[in-house]
Amino acid sequence: MNSRRGSDWCAMTQSSRGTRSVVKFRGVVKYRIAGSVLAILLCCSSAIAQDDEPFRLTLMHTNDTHSHHEPQGRTGTGGAARQATVIKAIRDSVDNSLLLDAGDRFTGTLFHKYYEGVDNIKIMNALGYDAMALGNHEFDNGLEVLERFVSGVNFPVLSANVDFGRLETLAAKIPASTTLEVGGEKIGIIGLVTAETPEITINFTDKDAITWSDDYAAAVNREVAILKSDGINKIILVTHIGLGMDKAVAARVTDVDVIVGGHSHTVVSSIFKEGGDTKYPLSVEGADGKPIYIVQAGDRDRFVGKLDLRFDKDGNVIRARGDLVRLTRYIEPDPEIQALVGELAEPINELKNTAVADSTGTVVTSNQLMSNKSCRGQECLIGNLIADAIRAETGADIAMQNGGGIRADIDEGEVTVGEVLTVLPFGNTIATLTLSGADVLASLETGLSRVGGPSGTGRFPQVSGIRFEYDPAKEPGSRVVSASVVNSEGVAEPLDIGKQYTLATNNFMRTGGDGYHLFNDNAIDPYDYGRPLEEALIDYMIANNPVSVTLDGRIKVVQ
Secondary structure (H helix, E strand, C coil), rough: CCCCCCCCCCCEEEECCCCCCEEEEEEEEEEEEEEEEHHHHHHHCCCCCCCCCCCEEEEEECCCCCCCCCCCCCCCEECHHHHHHHHHHHHHHCCEEEEHHHHHCCCHHHHHHHHHHHHHHHHHHHHHHEEEEHHHHHHHHCCCHHHHHHHHCCCCEEEECCEECCHHHHHHHHCCCEEEEEEEEEEEEEECCCCHHHHHCCCCCCCCCCCECHHHHHHHHHHHHHHHHCCCCCEEEEEEHHHHHHHHHHCCCCCEEECCCCCCEECCCCCCHHHHHCCCCCECCCCCCCCCEEEEECCCCCCCEEEEECCCCCEEEEEEEEEEEEEECCCCHHHHHHHHHHHHHHHHHCCCCEEEEEEECEEHCCCECCCCCCCCCCCHHHHHHHHHHHHHHCCCCEEEEEECCCCCCCCCCEEHHHHHHHHHHCEEEEEEEEHHHHHHHHHHHHHHHCCCCCCCCCCCCCEEEEEEEEECCCCCCCCEEEEEECCCCCCEEEEECCCCCEEEHHHHHHCCHHHHEEEEEEEEEEEECCCCCCHHHHHHHCCCCCCCCCCCEEECCCC
16 A cells, blocks of 8 residues: 655656556666656656655546456457556555555456456456445346455455345354555545446346445445545545436535546546546545545556655545546556456466357358348348347347447357357447337437448447337438337237337447447437447357257338
């Protein structure tokens, strides 16, 4: 929790391209970061502290990593090893620091599917986390797995709005708050987790034993009073309730200095385009009139947040500065953490070769059972399979999957985990929402709008629970000839534009991707962070093995 500062730690030189900076550690070039962001953030906080200066504390924070321990994408962004490099650099540049996580370490990659949290125990302990808020996905594998996780980590996992009742072991291991001593000062840390957890968690067990409170502010104010009675005047709230709720809670609490948030996967940044119009840190006036600073660091281990704070003698924040550090490929991975991740990945590579099902049935073009080649303009077998899996997972009235999100075929015969990952490579999660029939119809028109045109047709909808006919010769926006929704008895009834329907899709589409802006703008009770889509497909194939898919006329092209 305490770090050293060296006065000669940081020097910057501009590269010949003028867009990347070389960061030197005592004269040794360690890594480069586009935009000089980390170099600036670190150098700005490297002045030597004086005895008469205010207390300085640097918060490093992550959230919603979802077991993305390895670099991602073609550019190899993110990952625990690069995170370790940044954390070590920051710790070496400041006197006092804390590393906090705002929940949802579980669910998202094969690491979690294989290890069920043991991977995060090893990695988080190695990185030296100081505290963590409980996330809703930490309940995904049941309470036994959760108990193993909180017992294995070397830091407190917190939640002030959950009463574990008769589950005494969990109650003892998941306190409402904790006190950490840093640089001779006591820092109070309070945790919150979304009260929607029982409704949005995959395999929630023992629901009756746990009581959830959605009065987050009351839970916080209660813990603040306890901490203040112990003489603590610096309090940090670590939450897994989403940015919007963080703002609402901030306005109703007193004596909280900072909220480190998660759950909404928001990039709060003044420098990265993903942050939009947000400023790091966000500032909201608390119920006592004092500013509360709110931060969040996206998701999937792509960023590390760094917030530099100064407190006066009364515990008031007199300065709050910083931003996110993007874990780009220019950051040299920490060798120890890279070796740990590599060791954990060995059985994962074997898992990719594991057979999950056999595919049999009608053979279509190119002698493949489930070809993806027709998914961008008509009903396709693999599109039916994926959409059916989404609806089976959620129980929604309607499921939609964009054809462009289906990237490979499934050959006839044995199907492996790796093959499914090739079909669905984007790491999307299942999202749910409620939408009016009118908006469902308009969204179908969106999906059909580029058929026959010069632009890509990746937005074409593969569906389940809904059937429609369309005429590609008509003008975009008026191509749907008829649409019907399958009721609980399996009977197709005409789509009612005045009725509300539950709809499941992937999080890319739900947030407006591929032009589905109504999924974002008009969604009722949206939730974007369900199970990984590929996991749901694998489980659906296992449950329906051998897999036999047919074209059943759910999408018809008419002239």
